Amino acid sequence: MSGDDHAVEVGLDALLAARGMTLTQLSELVGVSVVNLSVLKNGRARAIRFSTLTRLCEVLDCQPGDLLRVRREGR
């Protein structure tokens, strides 16, 4: 199974828009580089660390399920 063989979608765009926050601001608050957040936002990430997920959820005041969802066929 290759690293790209998954159906996880990252809803970072929608959360940022809902919070009125830019990627740069999020980067400063979370302590993750803009490049890495951009990789996550554009769906090019292969994995996310629990520590990153925790910080993102703290800053965006959300749960992991608000950030990540699995795309299902036919839905």
Place this chain on the structure above:
Amino acid sequence: MELPLTATPLRRAARNPLRPLDVTLDVLVKVMTSFLVLSSLTMVFGSGTLLGFGERTICVRDDSPSFDSGADHLPSLFKPGVVASQSGLSLCVNDPSFGQRALNVATQLPSFVLYFAAILMLWRLVRHAAQAGPFHPGNVRRLQVLGWWLAVGGVVAKTAEEAARTSLIDGMYRTADLDPLGWFGFQFSLVLTGLGLLAVARILRMGVEMREDLEGTV
């Protein structure tokens, strides 16, 4: 005296994993290329020889004959209990035919090509690893090619040289006794090294995949 609490932990400086192989191969490739060019020039314009090319007298050693030493006639060179015997003949042709020249070259050329090409492949692999990093798919491919080259070449080169040597020797006897089965040979160390490199290539491929996962982790 108290150590400052904010002292950063000591870290060993990252070493180049390719040292000293990269420098060694750079020197080796230059020396071998220079030797090849100089030998070719002396062969073409002088009386030099290279891998059997340019030899005016061809000599080959036949190890099969065995002779009694005639120890009774020898002065007492050896300690009591030592039995002396000699085996093998050195057969030389002063005016070799084209076929004999070709066979003579074939007794030396395959191993040279095998080793020279292997060193060039390793040199290219190390240069690529220095540029692209050790965990790169290109390194896996190059390592696989080198592994197969050594594993297969260790058999092919030895067999070809043995066939040429046997044919050359047989051509010097009045009655030839061709035995193609006796031509087969292989260099165990090379075959083992080649198979080992193929295993290392598979391990490196796993490392490349892990590296890609790591780079894609946020």
